[in-house]
Amino acid sequence: MPKMIVSIDGVVIKEVQLTKDRTSLGRRPYNDIVIDNLAVSGEHAVLQMSGTEVHLEDLNSTNGTYVNGKAVKKRLLQNSDTVEIGKYKIKYVNEAADAGFEKTMMIKAGSTGLAATNAAPAAAPAAVSSSAVASNAAIKVMSGAAAGREVPLVKVVTTIGKPGVAVAAITKRPHGFVIAHVEGANKPSLNGAPIGAEPVALKNGDMLELAGTQMQFVQL
Numbered sequence: 532m533p534k535m536i537v538s539i540d541g542v543v544i545k546e547v548q549l550t551k552d553r554t555s556l557g558r559r560p561y562n563d564i565v566i567d568n569l570a571v572s573g574e575h576a577v578l579q580m581s582g583t584e585v586h587l588e589d590l591n592s593t594n595g596t597y598v599n600g601k602a603v604k605k606r607l608l609q610n611s612d613t614v615e616i617g618k619y620k621i622k623y624v625n626e627a628a629d630a631g632f633e634k635t636m637m638i639k640a641g642s643t644g645l646a647a648t649n650a651a652p653a654a655a656p657a658a659v660s661s662s663a664v665a666s667n668a669a670i671k672v673m674s675g676a677a678a679g680r681e682v683p684l685v686k687v688v689t690t691i692g693k694p695g696v697a698v699a700a701i702t703k704r705p706h707g708f709v710i711a712h713v714e715g716a717n718k719p720s721l722n723g724a725p726i727g728a729e730p731v732a733l734k735n736g737d738m739l740e741l742a743g744t745q746m747q748f749v750q751l
Contacts, residue, residue: 532548532549533580533585533623533624533625534623535547535549535578535614535624536621536624537620537621538620538621538622539620540618542702542730543687544688544711544713545714546688546690551580552580553578553579553580554577554578555574556575556576556577557573558573558575559573567714568617568618570594571619572590575592576590576592576596585608586606586607587606587614594616594617596615597615598612598613599613608625610623610625611623611624667684668703668748668751669682669683669684670682670701670739672745672746673747675745684701687702688701688702688703689701691741692742693742697715697716697718697741698712698714698715699712699726700713701733707733708748709732711730711731712727717741721737733748734748736748
């Protein structure tokens with residue numbers, strides 16, 4: 532299934548499976564892929580999917596849409612193409628030829644808790660990156676229906692939260708793990724303090740709260 536991997540300054544912040552014929556991208560919250568940055572137009576671009584092919588079309592955006600460094604108006608995307616909008620890079624990955632789906636693990640705060648799926652749900656813009664790493668940490672849910680459950684942080688990026696309300700990304704870096712606010716008006720808190728615009732390093736025992744759900748970062 533085709534997907535878009537959004538990153539800034541080399542850090543992946545979200546991954547979106549393309550499950551609809553038309554996927555919109557822009558700064559406004561009603562877009563399918565929301566990038567809340569002034570360099571991005573309210574309705575910046577659209578992705579049109581036909582079968583396994585995906586066309587990217589710029590919607591007369593202010594700052595333009597680039598693919599592999601070249602400005603484009605409309606283009607058929609090829610596997611591994613990089614779409615550039617402002618400082619954001621969005622990698623197009625088409626896994627249509629793959630024999631199976633990579634298992635993903637997600638937290639849906641305030642709803643069903645933990646969910647392991649063989650394919651990302653159609654309504655979830657928040658998933659995990661495709662590059663696996665050795666697990667040496669986990670998120671333990673402390674409140675709600677999923678209290679007591681743990682999710683090993685086995686991906687380079689694991690997104691947690693509730694799409695449209697509050698989403699955060701936990702990223703594995705060479706020196707450890709960091710957490711960053713991705714989207715939503717309700718920012719996550721770390722040990723009772725709201726997380727700002729910059730990623731914050733995590734240490735064993737840190738308490739997180741996001742979309743009304745309390746979680747603990749556990750370093751194994």
